[in-house]
Amino acid sequence: MSLVRFLPIPSDRMGIIWSLLTVQGAIVLEYGPAGTTHYSMGLYGGLGLRFQNRLFTTHMSEDDVVMGDVTRLEEAIIELDKSYAPKVIFVVASSVTAVIGTDIKGVCRYMQNEVKAKLVAFEQGGFRGDYSVGLAETYKLLVRNLPQKDAVQEAGVYNIIGASAWRYRMASDIWEVKSLLSEALDLRCNACLCCDTSVDELQAMGKAQVNIVLGNEGLAAAKYLEEKFGTPYVYAVPYGYSGTVSFLEQVGAAVGKAPEPMVLMRIKMKEKGMSMLSMFAMMGGSKPRQAAVKGDYDLVQGVGAFLEQAGISVTHKMCAHSLKAITEPVADVEAYAEEGEWLQEIRELRDTLLFADDVALTQADASNTKVLISAPFMNGVVATHMPFMGEKGADFLLEQIQGYYQK
Structure with missing residues (x-):
């Protein structure tokens, strides 16, 4: 990982854990030092995830690391199964166990006979890529391990x-x-x-x-x-x-x-009512109609297309993660290997409608019209009734465009 001044891009491990914490009826057990898990809890809480009695760690001693002893993991699995009776226990590798090569899948395989909960192992420890890689791995492992084979299709x-x-x-x-x-x-x-x-x-x-x-x-x-x-x-x-x-x-x-x-x-x-945008454009005088979008791949694609439909030139489509896990990415969406690369482009923007995260918005010039649309975000309360997708989301985006022309 390169040096960063602000917030590093979350790893695949982080993407896995925050995804698994959304699954009710399951417990996430991280096999690693307590400090590793404790440090990440602030992020999960900021995302509005409930992790009390849902996220646990085995902790590890130096002897566990040196000798490869998995007794703590075995005992933790049995204790959680007896104490909380979850339907599934997701066993996740930490960076330490990923480095020493602990066979978490093997442990889950022989421990399955000792517990009632289904054990599902995630061996990524933060070294296979950023959170987008973790998301892809999580979705794949969940659909391979949990759907029942005898399900009957239902219309609607x-x-x-x-x-x-x-x-x-x-x-x-x-x-x-x-x-x-x-x-x-x-x-x-x-x-x-x-x-x-x-x-x-x-x-x-x-x-x-x-x-x-x-x-x-x-x-x-x-x-x-x-x-x-x-x-x-x-x-x-x-x-x-x-x-x-x-x-x-x-x-x-x-x-x-x-x-x-x-x-x-x-x-x-x-x-059809978007034709009214020409009126707002004239009200803006000679101001150039340009925008930049920074966020997850699909958001950048979708919001960028809507802006272009509204007659605004999107000069920067900035993907907040790598394109490693993206199937056939389009050419005009750019990912950045170094934080400094996208920071420089953000700081050079002037009189631009900027949709981005809180870090990027704080670094952008005051002449820009700034809209928070992606993570990381600093506010503690996130609305659950103000979308960016769909009809209501388009209404919101259109309001931002109109405000940009009136500025």
């Missing part, structure tokens, strides 16, 4: 894959997506990976009529479910009015149902 049921708790206002986006699918197609959500779901919902994933992928990291998991259960998937992230209409039409096609015409008409009417 869907799963969401790729909803990361790291995304700013992800709960708001999920609320909006569920509302739209209920209103336009009369569909209901079963499991949501990984944003407030449960072991029972994950076990019932096979009953879904369609899987909806809201993050590129979830594509591999969706493809696996298609192979195992024959469930089709739709990879479409509903940013902007036209993006939302396309999303509803694609999901409708997958379940063999046309979206409610009045819903589509309402959204399309708002899209």
Whole structure:
């Protein structure tokens, strides 16, 4: 990892743990020093995750590290199973156990006969990449280990894959997506990976009529479910009015149902109303119409496309993580190996509509119009009813564009 002045990009291990903490009925056990787990709790709390009696650590002594003794891990698994009776115990490697090569999968294999809870091992310890890699690995391991084989498909049921708790206002986006699918197609959500779901919902994933992928990291998991259960998937992230209409039409096609015409008409009417932006452009005088977006891959793609549809040139599409876990990334979305690279570009922006995280916004010049849209964020309270996706999300983005022209 290169030196950073502000906040380092979370590792794959962090992405795994914050995703697993959203699964109700399960416990996360990290095999490593207590300090490693304790240090990360502040981040999980900031994301609104509940980890009391959900996140545990075995701790490790120097002897455990040197001798490779896994007695603490074995005893912790048995104690948690007896004390809390979880349906699943996720055993996660820390950076220390990843370095010394502890066979966590092997331990879980022979300990499975000693406990009632299902044991699922995650051996990534923070060295395989950033959080996007961890998200992809989490989705894949969950769908390979938890869905029951005998699930019977039910009409009108869907799963969401790729909803990361790291995304700013992800709960708001999920609320909006569920509302739209209920209103336009009369569909209901079963499991949501990984944003407030449960072991029972994950076990019932096979009953879904369609899987909806809201993050590129979830594509591999969706493809696996298609192979195992024959469930089709739709990879479409509903940013902007036209993006939302396309999303509803694609999901409708997958379940063999046309979206409610009045819903589509309402959204399309708002899209036509974007022609009013020319008036705001004239009010802005000779101000250049340009924007920059920094955040997760799909957010940068979707918000950037909406801005361009509104007649704004997007000069920078800045991905906040590597593109290692992204399937076929587009050429105009750029990832940065060094913090200093994106900082320099942010600091050079002038009179730009900037959608980014709190760190980037604090470093941007005051002449820019700044909108918080991605993590990391510093505020303690995050709205659960103010999305960026869907119809309401497009309403919000449009308001920011209008405010930019009026500034």
